[in-house]
Amino acid sequence: MAAIARILARRIALLVPLLLGVILFVFLVMRFSDADPASAFFQGANPTPEQLHEFREENGLLDPLPVRYMAFVGDLLQGDMGTSALRRTPVFDEISTALPLTLQLTFMGLAIALVLGTVLGVTAAIYRDRMPDQVIRVVSLVGVAAPGFWLALLMIQYLSVGAGWFDSGGYVNPNDSFSGWLKSMTLPAFSLSLPIAAQLTRIVRTAVVEELDKDYVRTAIGSGLPPVVVVGRNVLRNALINPLTVLGLRVGYLLGGAVVTEQIFALPGMGTLMIDAVKNGDPAVVQGAVLTAAVGFLVINLVIDILYLLVNPRLRSAA
Known part of the structure; x- marks a missing residue:
């Protein structure tokens, strides 16, 4: 069991840079996409350019990308995935319902x-x-x-x-x-x-x-x-x-x-939530759903790695 614990600790340590890489990838994809959180927030309200600029300034959308990325990671560590622009509800709550x-x-x-x-x-x-x-x-x-x-x-x-x-x-x-x-x-x-x-x-x-x-x-x-x-x-x-x-x-x-x-x-479920968010132009929900699916994939592969060790003792010895 000590060998399994050591191998498991190494696998979990490797997850940290992988998770940071996944978060960075999702962040960059959403930032360079056509989705605009300000336009989604005012959808159907015909906002003025001044209102759009004010919203972007208040929510840090005009900050440099490194600053926005660090703020995004900091919010994730606190369990904050943002707010749905359409429903005005936390993205975390919507994912918790669909997941x-x-x-x-x-x-x-x-x-x-x-x-x-x-x-x-x-x-x-x-x-x-x-x-x-x-x-x-x-x-x-x-x-x-x-x-x-x-x-x-x-x-x-x-x-x-x-x-x-x-x-x-x-x-x-x-x-x-x-x-x-x-x-x-x-x-x-x-x-x-x-x-x-x-x-x-x-x-x-x-x-x-x-x-x-x-x-x-x-x-x-x-x-x-x-x-x-x-x-x-x-x-x-x-x-x-x-x-x-x-x-x-x-x-x-x-x-x-x-x-x-x-x-x-x-x-x-998550699929319906993601499709509806894409159709309705809700980037915060799309971002949260994609990130959740990616993290789930990494965690499940960690579980598969553990099963390898349980099924074949030779892998434990080699590791």
Whole structure:
């Protein structure tokens, strides 16, 4: 555990310059974009040039970029992401309302992708070059090629409108009705996770096949250990390194895909918040949403790094 703690401390230390770099990138992109906080604040009010200048001066928009960046970082350290120009509410409050739904959708999709990808990949590897393997490979190939939004529309057409099994849109809070929440989140989570599950299936199959061909597996089975025990205890543990790498990289896809998925299923999450802010010209909300998504991606990759260490003791020794 001491080795894991030291490695974890180094990973967290590396996050600090990464976070500062992400904050700088988001800051510069928003400052050089066409979005104008002053125009957004007075939207629909026909302000005079003097009013616009006064607003920019009061909010530090005329200061040099280094000064504005330091002020921006200082505000972030205090939990201040600015104020929505349209709703006149703190951006932090709006993100706090929308983020839980996006996290629910992302982690539900991640869990579905992990379970489907692992089960189908291991099954295909065990029955390689036989009928189950051939079927799974064809299905995974279709899943990789099919766009997520197209799968979402098909699910709405056949499972919601046609069969009536699930809701076609909207969100139900789990505190109000868990079954209603499950019905409202199942289709979005599946449409988001199926392309990832298909990719994971192919990678898990390849990794498990490589492990099954190694000498230690034949020796263990030859010594009388049941194949199920060998696969579950040794093969999977060694084979999960590459799939975990892919899963960590695809978390960004899940967060990005949530934007489209939330629009299709009318879910009031971060994606909907960001799209509405872009359409309505609310730069503070766009900036806060993008920054939150970027920080979330870095944190999730830190969690994936920790899982590497837990799955493979050799990585701990090497580190």
